[in-house]
Amino acid sequence: MPIPACSLITKEHQTIDPGGYHLVHFPFGAGESYDAEGMHQMVQPDGYQITDWRADPRAGLIWPTVAGWGALTAMIQWEAGDYTELRDQVVRDPLGFTDDPVNTTATDHRPPSLGMQCFTKHHEMFVSPEVPLAIRVGHNDNRPRALVLAEFKLAIHT
16 A cells, blocks of 8 residues: 655745744645645645745645655755754644644754755654644754755654
């Protein structure tokens, strides 16, 4: 039986303001790397229609199609900056669609590396169709900085 999977990528720079966490947005259709299961669609499971992926926070959501053990991976690349800390995390229901509070996990706060700011993460947890997932990022530079490449992937083992 095939493993349900969704693999999102964006090479379009996203400006991230300093402080807090910000959802990473991903394009649809030809801009995606893989979504045969329909986990990242412009028409959301609740019927909401996304018209501009760059502006709509829902463009950052993966909606699992089945319940199971989810293997999540992400890759994040930042432009050079005056950071002392870069942040990223996986979040369940980041926009508060369910009665459960926003639930973060796999949170990393890290100092910048030498050279390019490239980071990967892997996390596993139970997922369900009722609870969308996203990746959030943040930094502590004194001005907005560009996220220059991002990937977010989910494979569900049932």
